[in-house]
Amino acid sequence: MSGTTGAPSEFFYVWHLPVRVTHWANVAAFFTLALTGLYIGAPAAVAVHVPQMTYVRMVHVAAGYVLLCSVAIRFYWAFVGDRGASWRAFFPYLRTDGRRKMIEELQFYAFLRRDPPRSSSVINVSHSIVFLGFVVEIVTGFALLSVAGSHGILAPLFAPLFALVAPQNVRLVHVVVMWFLLAFTVEHIYVAVLLDWKERSLLLASMITGYMGHERRH
């Protein structure tokens, strides 16, 4: 697998099926949620008479359920799945070698070393924050849904939350965290391209095939 040209000679199965499926489900759900959410937050004037706000809100809520299921499956997999997808991978700073890898990776991203570290501790930390963002969006989203009317168990479920935070501030958090997740998307795609290029690991394709040109060190 050495050399600046040519494909890797050996492949490693790094992304198991639940990881890949939930990744792309998250992508689809999140972009649907962001687009419909931007409309719900600041709807534009229209010329045609269709109940568009009704449709957009319906799609938004449906995508919210998809994200809820996808994140729930990924969380489940973090406890029963392969080692690379384990919840432990998201907290490398709890281990000595994890902290060392993080420093090496940060040196690479800061142009202080040439060879890519071929580990993803810093990335995993950022992903733990993203999953926290997903959880915040799911909680605030369904909480706001409970404000909008009678939805069975939702209202009593979120009453303790609203005892602490007013609905308008829950809505503000819902919007600001969406923007952080959009900013993460920009950074995420860039780092994926950068590592695919520097590592020559077929990282981009691996998110579909599951196979990468070298083994990830977790």
Added chain:
Amino acid sequence: MSFAADSLDRRTFITFCATMAATLALPESYVPAIAKALQSAKRPVLVWLAFSDCAGCTESFLRASNPTVSDLILNTLSINYHETLMAASGEDAEALLSRTVGDDRGRYIAVVEGAIPTKDNGVYCTIGGRSAIDIAREVCSNAAAVITVGACAFFGGWPASRPNPTGAVGLQDALRGLKVINLPGCPPNAVNITATLVHFLTFGEMPDTDAQSRPLFAYGTQIHDSCERRAHYDAGEFVDAWGDEAHRKGWCLYKMGCKGPGTYHNCASVRWNDGTSWPIGAGHGCIGCSEAGFWDENTPFYRRLPDVPGFGVQTTANEVGLGIVAVTATAVAVHGVISIVRDRLHPEPVDPPPPSAGKS
């Protein structure tokens, strides 16, 4: 005493009973029951306490007309104590209150208007030398029923708004464990106050409430769901600026910060000032005055979202968010350019060591 014969003709009285039945969402067959209860009621005693308030709730209550609520209720109830309405003043007035609490213990209705300051032993609201919380504790704990009127008695209202220098709270926070019926609003609607009293006189108990002790007949439906402009919301037809074409057409005020979504009140159906109009009907968004903390939490009233802490009041959450994405995009673009330029100036070795032999 039977008040109906005194000041009202039968038709007006029955019309009032029908209005009350409709407001309480009772079937028409309850109208005779209400009429009978009001005519045979033995003038239940009512005391109206006013603490940190503006008397706006009293004003709202007295402003109803045709027939006037005061005619109906003042003649049905024996209002023993109400600072704004009573003739007595000073020690005579306070003597009336203490006599009521003593003589009618467990039989009178206590209505509380205004917030209760708790800071510095409640010194910021005293009547006859006694603090509001002291009076409220004695009067409310001996009452047959306790009703709070207005946002202030509900959660503290304006006096409790930031920075809340007097430590004002609503009645249910001042006297924890006390069973109350809350009729929030700034002000509450006279129809709802009257209907709650009529319900108590007719059935001998208070109406069913939500988790915040607000009667469901008045606070069970979201304004957004009963709003006459709701169809414009569903169709994506919104007012963008005060006085624009859409505003003149009566389209939805959602983008102008209307808090109808998330506010539970029956304004859209019972309206105000004898059903004349109501805020959204008059072209102004709802400010959510029947929800807890509305002054602090629902401002700015003319914006969909609160201000983002740390940014100016002119900056919206979407502008802040767009800035976050722009900064991120710029950062990765700079990183990418540096990566490419460095590779051009200092190409990587042709054959880098395999990863397993790396120094790490």
